[in-house]
Amino acid sequence: MRQTFSDSLVRIADADPRVILLTGDHGYALFDAFRAAHPDRYINAGIAEQNMVGMAAGLARMGFRPFVYGLSAFVPVRVLEQIKIDVAHDNLPVVFVGDGAGFVYSYLGTSHQALEDIACVRAVPGMMVLSPADRHELSAAMDHAYAARCSVYLRMGKADRGDVHKEGVAIDMAKLQCLRSGRIGGTTILATGPIATTAVAVAERIGGIAVWSAPSIKPFDTATLAAICASSSRLVTMEEHSVMGGFGSLVAEESTAVHPRSVLRIGVPDRFSEHCGSYEYLLREHGLDLETIATRIAIYDAQ
Numbered sequence: 001m002r003q004t005f006s007d008s009l010v011r012i013a014d015a016d017p018r019v020i021l022l023t024g025d026h027g028y029a030l031f032d033a034f035r036a037a038h039p040d041r042y043i044n045a046g047i048a049e050q051n052m053v054g055m056a057a058g059l060a061r062m063g064f065r066p067f068v069y070g071l072s073a074f075v076p077v078r079v080l081e082q083i084k085i086d087v088a089h090d091n092l093p094v095v096f097v098g099d100g101a102g103f104v105y106s107y108l109g110t111s112h113q114a115l116e117d118i119a120c121v122r123a124v125p126g127m128m129v130l131s132p133a134d135r136h137e138l139s140a141a142m143d144h145a146y147a148a149r150c151s152v153y154l155r156m157g158k159a160d161r162g163d164v165h166k167e168g169v170a171i172d173m174a175k176l177q178c179l180r181s182g183r184i185g186g187t188t189i190l191a192t193g194p195i196a197t198t199a200v201a202v203a204e205r206i207g208g209i210a211v212w213s214a215p216s217i218k219p220f221d222t223a224t225l226a227a228i229c230a231s232s233s234r235l236v237t238m239e240e241h242s243v244m245g246g247f248g249s250l251v252a253e254e255s256t257a258v259h260p261r262s263v264l265r266i267g268v269p270d271r272f273s274e275h276c277g278s279y280e281y282l283l284r285e286h287g288l289d290l291e292t293i294a295t296r297i298a299i300y301d302a303q
Helices: 001-014 029-037 050-063 080-090 115-122 135-148 196-206 222-231 247-258 281-286 289-299
Strands: 019-023 041-044 067-070 096-100 128-130 152-155 177-180 184-190 210-213 216-218 230-242 262-268
Touching: 001 019, 001 096, 019 050, 029 041, 029 115, 050 067, 050 080, 080 115, 080 216, 080 281, 115 128, 115 152, 115 216, 115 247, 128 135, 128 247, 135 152, 135 222, 152 289, 177 196, 184 196, 184 222, 196 210, 196 262, 216 247, 216 281, 222 230, 222 247, 230 247, 230 289, 247 262, 262 289
Parallel strands: 019 041, 019 067, 067 096, 096 152, 128 152, 184 210, 184 230, 230 262
Antiparallel strands: 128 216, 177 210
């Protein structure tokens, strides 16, 4: 996904001289292609993320199209006030790209694990929130964010979880994406971000379960959700994010309004990690590994 992000950013910048990349002390190879193509449009703001957002706001007011890159624990969580007041309040066209969402930076501990970012930004008025599941959705998300002409948060999770879409599939970022059909009147899984690969694996193991990806958190495709609810007896949501205020909360809220259904929210429990460890270890600790999820959904599906 990171390579797709880099390729997409260079492609967009090639076509628009107003595109500028700002990053907080991230000078590694991810940006080599951008720096080679547009060295005068690369700004390393250092470890000063709040100031970086202010810079992006000023550039946007001058007619530039800033992309602001950082770790999700810092962009948007550390700079939420600056995003709210400096950018979103005036609906400035700034795209915030939060990388390493969820447990990606596992060994670095709680300070670098972003499990509340969706909850934070989806409460900011007018803020678009995108959460691609694979490189295909990410490419579409970059184009969608650039074309939106509003304040955007684009969330990138684990980069190597695999694709959920086939090569060349057209993706409408405004719509829920069907990844797997299921039985009418059965259980449907809605997933956001790279955990969608686990959702597909679980559905294939159990059988009869439909899977949908939600690349757009806000605005949300309520019309398709209503149709899904009408053809399903129960819903499951999956996210590598806290169960408090995230994607599961969104689906529960929206489904209640359009077509009430039971919703099993699978995400990170309302607690901090008890131990430090690898990415896979943290998934197991919080019940987001394949085996635990499959067991929970199989029991829920059999009810």
